[in-house]
Amino acid sequence: MDWSTEFVEGLAVADPVLQLNDLHKNFGGLVVTDGVTLDIGFGELHAVIGPNGAGKTTLINQISGLLAPTAGTINFRGTDVTDLPADKRAKLGLARSFQITSVLPRFSALENVALAVQARNQTSYRFFGRADHEQPVNDAANAALAEVGLADRGQTLAAHLSHGEKRSLELAIAIAMEPKLLLLDEPMAGTGHEESARLVSVLKRLKGRFSMLLVEHDMTAVFALADRISVLTYGRILASGTPDAVRADPRVIAAYLGEEME
Amino acid sequence: MTQTLAASSVLPSQQTDRANALPVAIFLILALVPFGAAFGPESYVLGLFTRVMVFAVAALALDFICGYGGLVSFGHAAFVGIGAYAVGIIGAHGVTEMLVSLPVALLAGAIFAYLTGTVCLRTKSVYFIMITLAFGQMAYFIAGSLAPYGGDDGLTVRLRSTLLGFPILQNDRTFYYFVLLSLLVVYFAFRTIVYSRFGRVLRGARENATRMATLGFDVFSFQRVGYVIAGAVGGLSGFLLANATEFVSPAYMSWQRSGELIIMILLGGLGTLHGAIVGAAAYLLIEETLGGITEQWKLIFGPLLVLIVLFARGGLLGLVDRIRGRPGRG
Ligand SMILES: Nc1ncnc2c1ncn2[C@@H]1O[C@H](COP(=O)(O)OP(=O)(O)OP(=O)(O)O)[C@@H](O)[C@H]1O
Ligand SMILES: [Mg+2]
Secondary structure, three states: OOOOHHHHHHOOOOOOOEEEEEEEEEEEEEEEEEEEEEEEEOOEEEEOOOOOOOHHHHHHHHHHHOOOOOOEEEEEEOEEEEOOOOOHHHHEEEEOOOOOOOOOOOOHHHHHHHHHHHOOOOOOOOOOOHHHHHHHHHHHHHHOOOHHOOOOHHEHHHHOOOOOHHHHHHHHHHHHHHOOOEEEEEOOOOOOOHHHHHHHHHHHHHOEEEEEEEEOOOOOHHHHHHHEEEEEEOOEEEEEOOHHHHHHOOOHHHHHHHHHHH | HHHHHHOOOOHHHHHHHHHHHHHHHHHHHHHHHHHOOOOHHHHHHHHHHHHHHHHHHHHHHHHHHHHHHHHHOOOOHHHHHHHHHHHHHHHHOOOOOHHHHHHHHHHHHHHHHHHHHHOOOOOOHHHHHHHEEEEEHHHHHEEEEEOOHOOOHHHOOOOOOEEEOOOOOOOOOHHHHHHHHHHHHHHHHHHHHOOOHHHHHHHHHHHHHHHHHHHOOOOHHHHHHHHHHHHHHHHHHHHHHHHHHHEOOHHHHHHHHHHHHHHHHHOOOOOOOHHHHHHHHHHHHHHHHHHOOOOHHHHHHHHHHHHHHHHHOOOOHHHHHHOOOOOOOO
16 A cells, blocks of 8 residues: 555555545546545545535545546445446445435335345346335335334335435435445435434444445534545545544635534 | 235336226227127228237337336337338248247347347437437338338238148138237236336336436346337237238338327326227227328327327326326326
C-alpha cells in the first residue's frame, strides 16, 4: 500500500472493502469528481458530507456502476470493478439506495423486497412456478420489511406508500440483498423529525452488520452514526477523519459545517 | 397468513374469480363457434374466427413483451411473416411436414428476435420503437426481393402442413381446432411465465430498469430472452397464418400489420393476456362488419379506435370495468 496516502489522507484502513483511487468525473467541462481517494473498512460506517452539488450522488453513481468515471479505479473486495456494469457489482455484494426514491411503483412493498432476495437466491431464468409463492423468498423479504418497520405494509403498492415509508422501503430493498457494502444516498431526505430519528435507530442496528457509505445532510444523524467522516466540496475530499477531528477542522467549519451546524 | 401473503403480491388483474371467468368464457365461445357456424355460412365464419385466433396468437406475444415487458415493438409483424415464409419456402421445396416446418418457423422467429433484439434492446422508449420498426421494414423488403419465392407477389402454399404425412389440417374444422389448441397453449404458457421468476424480472424491468440493475439483474439479457420468446410465438402465428390463407406475402410483415397488432392489444387492454384475444377479435370483427357496410370503413374505424384508446384506458376490458363501476386494472 502506498503509505504516503495514509499519511496525507489519514484514510488507509487495514482491510478495505472499498477503495477509490484518484477518481475523476467530468460532465463536459464540469468537474464533479476531482481526484477522490477513499477507503472504507469492513464494518465501518463512513459518512460523506458536503454542500449541495458537491458531487456526492455522482460519487455513489460511479461506485454502484451507473456512471463510468472519467479516470481512476474502483476496487471492491479486492476486485477491480471500474469497468463492471451495475448488476455485476450488485452480485459481488454492493447495494445502494437512491436519494430520489427509486422503487417499482406498481409492485407491492413485499414484492419490491422479494425481487432483491430473488436476485441473490438461485437463478431467475425460471419460467414455471409462481414467484410470489416462494416461501423462503417471501420470509426473507418480510424479515427485511420488519427490520425497517414496514412489517404490516407488505401488501401495499409501493406507489401508495407515504414518503417516509418509501424511504424505509429503499432501505429494506438494500438490506434484503445482504450486501457487503451499503451505499446510502441521503436515506433521510425529505423525512420529518420523528421519521428521521426512527431511521437513525434503524441504521444504528444495521451498523456493524454491513459496511456502509452514508451520504447525509442531517448532521445530527451523521455525527450519531459515523465512524469516520469525509467532507466533499467541489468534487474533492477536503478533510477526512473521526467525527471529532472533522468537527474541529477549521477548513471544514469554514467551507461547510459553519452554516450547517447553526 | 402465508396464503394471503402469497396471493396479494401479484398482478392486480388476476386476483378475482371474474378475471378468471373471462378467459374461460373466451375459450368456451371459441370452442363453440364451429357448432354455431354449421347453421350459417360455415366456411366464412370458420375462416373469420380462424383468422381471429391466428392474430390473437401474435397479439399475445406482443402483449407479453409490450404489456408486461414495457417494450413497445413496432416490428412484431416481421416475426409473423418470417414464420409464414418458413412454411412457404419449405413447402415450395415439396416439404409439408409440420414436424419440420413448425420448428423451423418457431426457430426462425426466435433467431430473428435474438439478432435484432441484441441491437434494439440497447435503446430505449421511442428509439426502441423506431429501430424495431426499421428492422420490421427490413424484413419486409427482403421478403419482397425473394424472387425465387414470388418476390412482391408472394407465393402460394399448395398444401396445408401435414403431420407424419397425414393431411390433418386439410379439413377447415380440424384446422380451426388446431389453431384453437395453439392459442390455448400459448395463452397458458404466457400466463405461467408472467407469474414466474422470469416474468417478475421482466415486469420489474418495465417498472424501473435502473433499479433492477442495481439489484443484480442483467436487464438486457432478461429482456432479450423475453423478446426471443415473443419472436418464436410470432413465428408460430405465421405458421398458422400461412396455413390459414394458403398464401404467403411480404404484406404480412408491413408496418401496418405491426401497427394493427399494437392496436389490438391496446383495444383489448394492455398487460392482461386475455385482452389480446379480445382485442384481436374486436379489431377483425369490426373491420369485417364495417367493411361490409361501406368502402370507406377506415374513415369510421380510425376515429373509433382513437376514441377507445383515449377514453377507455385499459381497452375494451377497462371500459367494461368502468361501466360496472369497478376499479380499473393497474
Ligand atoms: N448527468 C449529469 N450531467 C451533467 N451534470 C451533472 C449530471 N449529474 C450531476 N451533474 C452536476 O454535477 C454536480 C454534482 O451533482 P451531484 O448530484 O453529484 O451533487 P450532490 O452532492 O449529490 O448534491 P445534493 O446534496 O444536492 O444531492 C451538480 O452541479 C450537478 O448539476
Ligand atoms: Mg445528491
